[in-house]
Amino acid sequence: MLKKEKLLDFADTILKLSDADMTTVTVAGTKESLTRFSNNQITQNVDSLKYSFTIRTVYDGKVGVVNGTSLEKKNLSKFIEKAKDIAKNQTHKKEIFPLSSKQDYTFTKSFDKKTENLAPEIRAKYVKDAVKLCEKERLESAGIFSNGATCVVIANSNELEAHNETSNVTFSITVQTKDSSGWAEQNELSINDMDIIGKTKIAIEKAKKSKNPKDLKPGKYTVLLEPAAVADLISFLSYTTFNGLMISEGRSPLSGKIGEKISSTMINLYDDPYFKGVGGLPFDFEGFPRKKLTLIENGILKEIPTDRKVAKMLKIDNNGHSLGPDDEYGPLPLNLYLKEGDLSFEKMVESTQNGLLITQFHYVNMLNPITTTITGMTRNGIFFIEDGKVKHGVKNLRFTQSILEALENVSMISNKVVLQSGGFGGGFAVPGLKIDHFNFTSKTEF
Amino acid sequence: MFKLGKLAIDVAKHYGADYADIRIIDTKNEEINVKNGKLNVDYSNTLGFGVRVLFKGSWGFSSSDNLSVSEIKKVSKEAVMIAKASSMLQKEKVQLAREDVYHDHWFTPVLKNPFRVPLEKKVELLFKIDEILRKKSEIKVASSEMSFQNIRKWFISSEDSEIVQDLLRSGGGYSATAVGNNDMQTRSYPASFGGQYYSGGYEIIEQMELLQNAERIRDEAIALLSAPQCPNEIKDIILGGAQMVLQIHESVGHATELDRVLGYEENYAGSSFATLEKYKKFKYGSNIVNLFADATIPMGLATQGYDDDGVKSQRWDIVKNGILTGYMTNRELAHKIKDTRSKGCNRSQGFYSIPIIRISNLSLAPGEWELEDLIKDTKDGIYMDVNRSWSIDQRRLNFQFGCEIGYEIKNGKLGRMLKNCSYQDITPNFWNKCDAICNENYWDLWGVINCGKGQPGQRAEMSHGSAPARFRKVEVGIGN
Ligand SMILES: [Zn+2]
Numbered sequence: 039m040l041k042k043e044k045l046l047d048f049a050d051t052i053l054k055l056s057d058a059d060m061t062t063v064t065v066a067g068t069k070e071s072l073t074r075f076s077n078n079q080i081t082q083n084v085d086s087l088k089y090s091f092t093i094r095t096v097y098d099g100k101v102g103v104v105n106g107t108s109l110e111k112k113n114l115s116k117f118i119e120k121a122k123d124i125a126k127n128q129t130h131k132k133e134i135f136p137l138s139s140k141q142d143y144t145f146t147k148s149f150d151k152k153t154e155n156l157a158p159e160i161r162a163k164y165v166k167d168a169v170k171l172c173e174k175e176r177l178e179s180a181g182i183f184s185n186g187a188t189c190v191v192i193a194n195s196n197e198l199e200a201h202n203e204t205s206n207v208t209f210s211i212t213v214q215t216k217d218s219s220g221w222a223e224q225n226e227l228s229i230n231d232m233d234i235i236g237k238t239k240i241a242i243e244k245a246k247k248s249k250n251p252k253d254l255k256p257g258k259y260t261v262l263l264e265p266a267a268v269a270d271l272i273s274f275l276s277y278t279t280f281n282g283l284m285i286s287e288g289r290s291p292l293s294g295k296i297g298e299k300i301s302s303t304m305i306n307l308y309d310d311p312y313f314k315g316v317g318g319l320p321f322d323f324e325g326f327p328r329k330k331l332t333l334i335e336n337g338i339l340k341e342i343p344t345d346r347k348v349a350k351m352l353k354i355d356n357n358g359h360s361l362g363p364d365d366e367y368g369p370l371p372l373n374l375y376l377k378e379g380d381l382s383f384e385k386m387v388e389s390t391q392n393g394l395l396i397t398q399f400h401y402v403n404m405l406n407p408i409t410t411t412i413t414g415m416t417r418n419g420i421f422f423i424e425d426g427k428v429k430h431g432v433k434n435l436r437f438t439q440s441i442l443e444a445l446e447n448v449s450m451i452s453n454k455v456v457l458q459s460g461g462f463g464g465g466f467a468v469p470g471l472k473i474d475h476f477n478f479t480s481k482t483e484f
Numbered sequence: 485m486f487k488l489g490k491l492a493i494d495v496a497k498h499y500g501a502d503y504a505d506i507r508i509i510d511t512k513n514e515e516i517n518v519k520n521g522k523l524n525v526d527y528s529n530t531l532g533f534g535v536r537v538l539f540k541g542s543w544g545f546s547s548s549d550n551l552s553v554s555e556i557k558k559v560s561k562e563a564v565m566i567a568k569a570s571s572m573l574q575k576e577k578v579q580l581a582r583e584d585v586y587h588d589h590w591f592t593p594v595l596k597n598p599f600r601v602p603l604e605k606k607v608e609l610l611f612k613i614d615e616i617l618r619k620k621s622e623i624k625v626a627s628s629e630m631s632f633q634n635i636r637k638w639f640i641s642s643e644d645s646e647i648v649q650d651l652l653r654s655g656g657g658y659s660a661t662a663v664g665n666n667d668m669q670t671r672s673y674p675a676s677f678g679g680q681y682y683s684g685g686y687e688i689i690e691q692m693e694l695l696q697n698a699e700r701i702r703d704e705a706i707a708l709l710s711a712p713q714c715p716n717e718i719k720d721i722i723l724g725g726a727q728m729v730l731q732i733h734e735s736v737g738h739a740t741e742l743d744r745v746l747g748y749e750e751n752y753a754g755s756s757f758a759t760l761e762k763y764k765k766f767k768y769g770s771n772i773v774n775l776f777a778d779a780t781i782p783m784g785l786a787t788q789g790y791d792d793d794g795v796k797s798q799r800w801d802i803v804k805n806g807i808l809t810g811y812m813t814n815r816e817l818a819h820k821i822k823d824t825r826s827k828g829c830n831r832s833q834g835f836y837s838i839p840i841i842r843i844s845n846l847s848l849a850p851g852e853w854e855l856e857d858l859i860k861d862t863k864d865g866i867y868m869d870v871n872r873s874w875s876i877d878q879r880r881l882n883f884q885f886g887c888e889i890g891y892e893i894k895n896g897k898l899g900r901m902l903k904n905c906s907y908q909d910i911t912p913n914f915w916n917k918c919d920a921i922c923n924e925n926y927w928d929l930w931g932v933i934n935c936g937k938g939q940p941g942q943r944a945e946m947s948h949g950s951a952p953a954r955f956r957k958v959e960v961g962i963g964n
Contacts, residue, residue, distance in 0.1 A: 072940050076748045079575040083566045084545040084940065086836040090530075105513075105528035107549040117529075124525045127603045130611065132522045158544075158569035166573050180750035182939050212751040221751075287624050288663045366519040366627070400754070403875045405886050406904060408668050411963055413884050415877040417754075436875075436882050436908070438963035479962050480908055482882035483757070 039069050039087065039154065039187050040109070042201045048091070048109050049193035055118050058095035058125070060137050062194040062363065064323070065091045065109070069154060069186040073161040076180035078169045083158060094363060095121040099131035101364060135346050135363065137196035141327055143320040145202070146312050150228040153205040154187040161185070164209065168238040172213055175242055181211035185229065190319065198325045204317040208459060209234050212418055213245040217484070218431055220244025221398055221418030223266065225459035227317050244397060244419040248431025253481065254422065256435055260393035260449075261476040262386055262423065265456035268376065268468045270399035270414065271441055272307075276371055276466075278407050279441070280309075280333060282348040282359065283368025291408055291442060295339050301445035303337040304379070309359075309371030315457050316465040318373040323365070326358035333371060343369040378469040379451025386450045386472050388426040393472075395421040395428060399437075410441040415482065435478040447474045485648075488556055489640030492535050495560035497642060501537035501567070503580065504560070505641040507792060508533040508551065509835040514599060517629040518610040520618065525603065532835035535560050539567035541577025545838040581818040581826045583795050585643055590789025591650035593782070594685035598632040598654050601686045606630055609694065610658075616698040617660045622706045624668075628658035629678065630689060645794040653785055653945070654688045655681030655931060658698070662705040669708035669903060671888055673701045675726045676871050681931030681945070682783040704889060707901055714890055714905040716961040720862050720954060721907055724869025727887050728848065728950035729930035735911040736768075736775055737843035737948070738937075739880035740802050741829075742811040744841075746820060752939050754878025757911065758808055763821060766808040769915030774849040775803040777812065779828055784845035785931045785945035786831070792839035795828035802846060806916070814841050833942040840938050847929070847949030851921025855952055858920050865893040866960060867952075868905045876911075884908040884962060907960045914955060922951035 040048075049063040067089045074082040094103050095118070102124030104117045161183045172179040189203040209232060210223040222240040226232055263271070284290040292300065309331040311318020322328050322345070331341045344352070345360030348369055359369035387395065402414030416434045423429065452470035459465055489506045496504035508531075515526040533556065534547035544567025546559045610628045617626035632654050639647040657679015659672035674680040674692060682688045723731060738744060739756045747755055758766065779786050779797035790796055793815045802810045811821060814830035830839040859867070873886035890905035891898050909917075929949040936943055 070940050073570070074751075074939055075573065076750055077575065077746070078573075080542065080570045080573045081748055082543060082545075082838060082840075083570040084547075084838050085562060085566055086534075086547045086940075088532075088547075088549060088836050101524070103524070103526045105526065105530075107530040107532060108551075110550065120527055124527060124603065128523065128525075128607065129604065130521075130523050130607070158566045159572070162569040162572040169573060178747070180747060182751060184939070210751055214750065289624060289661065289668050364522075364524045366517070366522065366524065400878050401875045403873050405873045405884075405906060405963060408666070413873070413875045413963070415875070415882065417878055434877060434882075436877070436884060438884070477963070480882060480884070480959075482877045482879070483910065484879060484881075 039067050039189055045189065045191040045201065046193060046199060049191055051111055052093055052114055052118065053193060053195055055115060056095055058097050058122065060096040060195055062094040062137060063091060065089060065191045067189040070184065071156065071161065071186055072182055072184035073158065073165055074182050075165050075169065078173060078179055080162060080165060093117055093121050095125055096134055097122065097125040099134055100125045100128040103364065137194045138198050138325040140197045140199060141321065141325060143200065143327055144312060145320055148204040148227050148317040150205045153185055153207050153229045156185045156229065164234050168211055168234055171238050172242060177242060177245060178214045179211055182208065184208045192325045200321045200325045202319055206459065207232060209237055211238055211241045213241040215245050215249050218245050218248035218251055219418045220248065225457050227315055248419050248421060251431035251433045254432045254435065256478040256480050258475045258477050260390060260472065260474050262390060262393060262395045263471045263473065264397050265468045265470055266398045266458065267396045268471050269458040269466050270402050271444065272374055272376060272468065274404055274412055274441055276374055278404060279410055280342060280371050281368040282343045285342050286348050286351040291410055292339055298339055299337045300339045300442060301334055301337045302448045304448055304451060305334050305337055305445055306377035307334040308332055308375045309343060309373055310375040311373040313373065313375045313467050316373050316467055318465060322358045322360040323362040324360045326356060326360065328359065329357040331357060331371060343371045345369040372464050373466065375467040376469060378453050378455050380453050381450055383452045383470045386452060386470065387423055387428065390423045390426060393423045394432065395423055405438065411438060412441060413438045433484060434482050436480045437477060438479040439477045444473050444476060449474055485638045486640060486646055488551065489638060491553065492556050492560045493640060493642045495557050496535060496537045496564055499561055499564040501539055501564050503538040503642050504535065505639065506533055506535045507835060508638040510636040511834065512599065512634040514632045516606055516610060517627065518614045519627045520625060521614055523607060534835045535563045536838060537563045537567050538578055539564055540571050542567050542570035542574050543578060544570060547836040578816050579819060580815040581824060583815060583826065586645050586647055586790065586794065586796065588789060589648045592652040592683045594652050596686035598686040599634065613658050613694055613698050617658065617702045620702060620706060622662040622664050623660050623702060624663040625661040630656035639790065639794055641794050647790050647794060649789055651683065651788055652685060653681055653683045654685055655679055656689060660702045660705045662709050665709045667709050669705050671701045671705040672870060673697045675930060676888060678933060681785060681933050682929065683785055683787050684783055708889065708903045711901040711903040713964045714866065714902045714961040716964050718957050719960050720865035720956050721958050721960060722858060722862065722865060722867045722952055722954045724952050725928050725950050726870045726930060727868060728953060729932065729948040730871040730874055730885060732846055732848055732948045732950060733843065733932055734874060734876045735880055735883055736802065737846050739911065740811045741841045741843060742813045742817045742820065745811065746817065753937050757879040757881050760821065762808055764807065764809055767806055767916065768803045768808045768912055769806045770918050771806045772851055772921060773803055773806050773915050773918055775846060776801050776849060777844040777846050779844045781845050783929055784947040786845045786947065791828040791830045792832050793826060793830040795826045797828055800827055812841050812843055831944055833944065837940065837942050840942065842944040843935065843946050845947045848921065850924040850927045850951045853920050853922045855922050855926055858922060858954055859893055859898055860896040862893045862954065863895055866902060866905060867891045867893055867898065881910050883911065904964055905960065906962055907958050908962050909958055917955040917957060918953055919956055920954040926951035
């Protein structure tokens, strides 16, 4: 992938060519190499390096935005002309904030060259190691091994220069028996932190343990959610409930609730792009420094993400969470960190009289944003716990549950957080949770 | 372009590829959005190529956005190297189903090129809609949009096919979100999540009656705030066309993708209950349920001359008189159901992604009912329409879908409006409860533009046709 100087040089060429009142150039690069396997063999193997650039020009209160892919300089004037054309052909003006000037950012270690460039043979070897273990147990496996990197540059005619790059590596595996399955996944910034064999063993163990799953009546149960399942739940807080614009427009259940109790006092939730291993962006998509936020402290709603528009509406500070100068969706907390507790997950299981251990959720979607009611299925390992012991596998269930109500019913938090990847500047860090009265509303056939 | 394409094929062969193809894709997009009186216009143009090769029965794929001779040579070689790595873990060699060689130029029939319609004309329409929607203070968010996409795609294969396609699609719509009464409700037109899309030109926008419906949609959003909730009961439900689309897409479309059925998606989107032993036997739905796939249907978003395998577009049955009779296939997997030819469902999101099996245009054939008669014939039911939320398990059995709006049906009469409508069932149980489908006068195609699948994730577009249909004794209002 291109380095900072080259990307800034490209942006600079555009800034020099443009005669607009304000010009902003954003360049994003993604290198993605991914080996996919299923039925214990490699079925797909791809490599792609992709850049995209956005030019935003402002002429007399009117905006034109164009996007392109190739970073070849010869076609640039065509794009710049088109952006001008779009802006000049408008009659409607809108309020436009001034461009951000040069800023200071806090960087965390998030890039490893080796991880960006692993050869296809190396990926194939890791996959082979995992598949071999499954074959030894006569189990079928499917999954991915992927590695790559992303980079972002934002530069504007007001001398802003922002650059960040991160590498990433993911291993994900689903292991199947005739009537059960198990899953494990690891997301890291560096290949050095990966444990392919360890994860494969967890998936195998889960698949074997959940053989002959029993039917369970839907209803309210105490659940022990592993971190991946917790991430599935709280990701909706990121996209909707904690959306700064939705809060300020009265479209979130958190509207007007700053300073009020919104969850169990055990909950401490942050937006922290600087959390180790998360690989968050140190700036937002207008180039403002991204501030770490305390969203919930001991159950109390403290801060919400803002951009300049939301900051103005609510008369608070801009804390650098803009999705872009023309964004209409609203500022989001992209790097949720749910603070760990002090119990091991095993201890949490031991403390449970009757309950369900859940590995992962599937296809979760919002039913009612005002009550934060979501629905989804359990997947790849749901177990019945009795007298502090994992007894047997259970057929998958559908839940219909309010997230905020679930956070009110948290009774234990595990002492280890796990990283969940989330694309551009995304990524969460979450522990396991024990939640009472979790509402399962129907069942399925496997 | 054909010259560059040939070069890619020659280089791949030189490094040992047994099969190779290249797709060079030039895509133009124009997106116009007005939200609460604020205009955003976004234009994009992307160009690049992807090379796919088979080496001893294993796949390799690489791509680039730099269309130069040296880059094509580099990427072609890389694709072969990746295929060689794939062959390190191979159980079964990929074998491609036979397909004729084509030299063709195919294009979407278009009346008005949307890229030549003046920007201001499009913008004015959206501002007019925006003004109507925001005339009442309960509406906190009004969002209206239009989007146009033009794809020019060259396909060249080592089997000597040379195909150019010009694909154009147009569409748009709007939504109004009302806030009040401790609630928030949204109505959309013609459909939710971006509106309605067809393959074709600006004539599509002109036929949508966007302005004529804006007042009604706004007032319905406000009325929903004080409407009673959908009860949690067992009811007969009639689903409108805009919701049937999603029902077809999730519970039949994805379930009959052959790669899913065979476990290729197991780690991500999931697999399917519609496994091979059920092929040509399984009672998917009641006798009146007929679902057909058709990549040649006029105005469909998956309508094209050829898929990304270079296979000519076709029409075939997926469910015939209630029985599972077909799958979505590609050249790689057709032989798994003993077909000698692919149905032509291999598509990719762009030059940077490898083609995978995607749902084609998939439609429910119309029945015989007038909608009025169907309502008259329903004692205790709910009419629901326009999708709001969707979730289905990884084998496509247990689903729970929410709709924007519903109306009570009591003793054959349409009654009060209901909010937070949802329903839940198990796919084959549900389709076997289908006892009435409205006739062709109520039938329309609906475009889906955000179908996600695969790792790396890819987006695809397709259309589903349906008329309103009735399903007996379904649980509704879960969680209300
Ligand atoms: Zn889909």
